[in-house]
């Protein structure tokens with residue numbers, strides 16, 4: 001914790017880290033949550049699908065992540081009421097998807113320092129919230145992490161998150177912790193190191209090798225919102241059924257039942273990964289269109305499982 005900034009973050013994962021999942025992560029020791037990436041332009045045009053991504057139902061420090069390429073758009077939207085509940089605005093300068101890059105958004109901004117700087121300043125000048133930037137080791141195959149980190153700090157970023165892969169790597173290969181360490185050395189603001197943290201050992205390794213202030217965990221949290229307790233060496237109790245219920249009830253505050261039913265399936269698949277006879281459950285829930293039948297089937301599956309283990 002530095003100036004009330006927690007040091008453990010759930011990295012944004014579009015399609016996974018919705019309001020329900022973020023709430024679970026917070027219950028298990030995560031300090032900072034970040035919304036899935038939200039288009040600043042879509043927000044400006046009041047797209048209702050976009051606004052719903054900013055719904056939150058959790059306590060503690062939370063950031064809203066925006067992506068875009070026009071400083072003037074950022075300057076407008078950061079004043080919107082829908083961002084009022086957030087403690088920080090996180091600017092996405094790391095997304096490697098072609099449709100994002102081709103619009104000059106996401107990681108493309110790592111190649112356009114003056115535009116990136118203008119965006120950061122426009123956010124900083126129009127909000128009292130903390131401003132952060134999430135970026136990568138570099139664009140295509142470059143390593144410009146240190147230079148980019150410095151640019152962020154010089155233009156008002158309060159903290160940054162560095163994913164140690166280039167945009168060409170997307171999510172493959174290993175994260176380069178030396179590149180993250182170079183960013184840490186280049187600035188005096190808190191740096192969150194990101195890439196390949198899946199357990200306590202990898203958590204200690206990224207901290208040790210980068211000298212970072214904090215750590216951001218992405219895919220390691222999928223199916224494991226309790227990973228933060230593991231990283232902190234804290235005891236915990238994780239009940240799949242209770243977690244799924246809480247997740248569903250959170251999402252039902254904003255979405256219709258059939259949408260929540262569809263969304264929760266991937267989380268259940270991840271929770272029961274590696275469990276015996278999970279295929280039958282997965283096949284069943286994939287056909288279901290309502291949350292009640294999904295919950296009932298999950299309950300039966302887990303009951304059978306606990307009876308079987310008692311028999312042994």
Ligand SMILES: Cc1cc2nc3c(=O)[nH]c(=O)nc-3n(C[C@H](O)[C@H](O)[C@H](O)COP(=O)(O)O)c2cc1C
Pocket residue numbers: 011012013014015035036037065092094095134163171194195196197216217218219220
């Ligand atoms: C399915 C998926 C969705 C992602 N969505 C976002 C996003 O919306 N915004 C963002 O900044 N990064 C996004 N990322 C990148 C992650 O936040 C993180 O930087 C990356 O996965 C590396 O961390 P990890 O090795 O801990 O997973 C996404 C990654 C994945 C796999």
